[in-house]
Amino acid sequence: MKKKTLAMLTVIAVVFSMAITAFADTTGTGSAKITLSISQNKQFYSTDAMMTEYEVPYFDLALYGLQDYYYNPDCYASDEQKAGTKTTAENNVTMLHALIYITEILQLGASPGEAGTGMLYQSGELANYIPLQGAAGSSYITNFWGWGSDINYYVNYAFPIGRNGWGATSDQILLKDGDHLSIHQFDNPNWDITGSTFARFTANGSSTSASADKGDKVKFTLEYTTSQYGAETDYVTGEGVSVYYTDKLSTNPAKWTKIGTTNSSGQVTLDTSKLSAGIYYIGTDSSEAYVADARSHAPGIIKLILKDTASVTYGDVNTDGKINATDASLVLRYATSGVSITTDAADVNGDGKINSTDASLILRYSAGKITKFPVE
Ligand SMILES: [Ca+2]
Ligand SMILES: [Ca+2]
Structure with a gap:
């Protein structure tokens, strides 16, 4: 003990x-x-x-x-x-x-x-x-x-x-x-086994934030950490686990919209063709997860930045057909005071945030210093 x-x-x-x-x-x-x-x-x-x-x-x-x-x-x-x-x-x-x-x-x-x-x-x-x-x-x-x-x-x-x-x-x-x-x-005083396990989602090579274009079928792979002290962490497949998504965070993933149940490779696929561009979260409460030696299974989460590149002209946030200093200034004002803009067109570096970095890229674009935005 x-x-x-x-x-x-x-x-x-x-x-x-x-x-x-x-x-x-x-x-x-x-x-x-x-x-x-x-x-x-x-x-x-x-x-x-x-x-x-x-x-x-x-x-x-x-x-x-x-x-x-x-x-x-x-x-x-x-x-x-x-x-x-x-x-x-x-x-x-x-x-x-x-x-x-x-x-x-x-x-x-x-x-x-x-x-x-x-x-x-x-x-x-x-x-x-x-x-x-x-x-x-x-x-x-x-x-x-x-x-x-x-x-x-x-x-x-x-x-x-x-x-x-x-x-x-x-x-x-x-x-x-x-x-x-x-x-x-976790509350599970079962002292016969030690430790808890974390749920790790991976999509497009990232376990924190993935990007996709509207229409993509995005594959998420779920794994759990093995609980072992002092050794390098191994991962086991999260099979048969319910996975959910939302564009409005709440703390219990099981209350979001269900995508499906992970297959024998720990995968579920989210079809984004009916979703609008924006930020989504994919998660699980790990209810069905089973990892040997784990006293508790933590819920898992990953962010998905969904873009709609087909219908968006990046940089033209007032949709007047031009990309110029006006757009850059609107983005800056959006970041500080929330003026109305086409937000899908504003995140020109695709990091999921709209801020001065985007404004400065739009300005560089309008000055001919760059011909393409990082998001494109
Ligand atoms: Ca414009
Ligand atoms: Ca940005």
């Missing part, structure tokens, strides 16, 4: 294999644009934690009294883990940064600008939401968000590994742009 409990705590004290390859880089990038999913049992925790994008900035852990957990690029080089210094930590965004940042946003209602400035520490709430114990490289969180120890965290659907057979912990896991962080809390 003791050993199992310890194993679970270590599962919480996650590691990430990609950290190994990144160890040589001590400069850091200063921020990490990640996607986040948080689930409890068969449902997601919040529509703000369903493959949701967050840009986690670097901040000094000393703002939280956590300077003993500074990132150390050589933390797992030897058997003895040691914390880094303010210098080695500088600009390296770790999973601990992400946990603090999203806690301030999702639990304390911080704005993205306020998060990461010490709020959780100053309010005296840090120990309530992220009770961090242990030492750098072997830390653990016993009661994240008050959810007890039955929590599992994976990065990019993989159990994070520090070095062979050893888990690095949240303070030593580097995050980079494009990483996906999944957190799952």
Whole structure:
């Protein structure tokens, strides 16, 4: 019993294999644009934690009294883990940064600008939401968000590994742009088996966000992570599992529109010919999933950006037949004040967002600096 409990705590004290390859880089990038999913049992925790994008900035852990957990690029080089210094930590965004940042946003209602400035520490709430114990490289969180120890965290659907057979912990896991962080809390006190499993959808080579054109038959493949401690993650086919889609997020995927049940290869196909262009989510509550040794099966989700290239003139957001500075300015105003535009034509880089990047591309197009948009 003791050993199992310890194993679970270590599962919480996650590691990430990609950290190994990144160890040589001590400069850091200063921020990490990640996607986040948080689930409890068969449902997601919040529509703000369903493959949701967050840009986690670097901040000094000393703002939280956590300077003993500074990132150390050589933390797992030897058997003895040691914390880094303010210098080695500088600009390296770790999973601990992400946990603090999203806690301030999702639990304390911080704005993205306020998060990461010490709020959780100053309010005296840090120990309530992220009770961090242990030492750098072997830390653990016993009661994240008050959810007890039955929590599992994976990065990019993989159990994070520090070095062979050893888990690095949240303070030593580097995050980079494009990483996906999944957190799952579950109530199933069956101590005979350990761990929980994550549902991973893949479409067009991505497990976070896929693009397709209206009319495409988009194939989604569902797999589940195997639960094993200290080893590289394997995946098993998610066969016979109901899969759903929606264009309006709610936390229980089983309440969305059913696409079908995965076949023996874990696949379902979404026919998009009757759908309009827009953002969709494909998900499952994993009710029918069965993975040996898993105490709980987390729900799964992937984003689908559906375009209608046949009927859209990209860049011409006021549909006057011209692509010019007026369109660029309308896109900017849309991003800041929500003026009315043809939104399908505005996302010219196809990232699912309409913002100044699109406006600047439209401007470059109208000036003849580019002849084609990235989305085309
Ligand atoms: Ca126009
Ligand atoms: Ca865009």
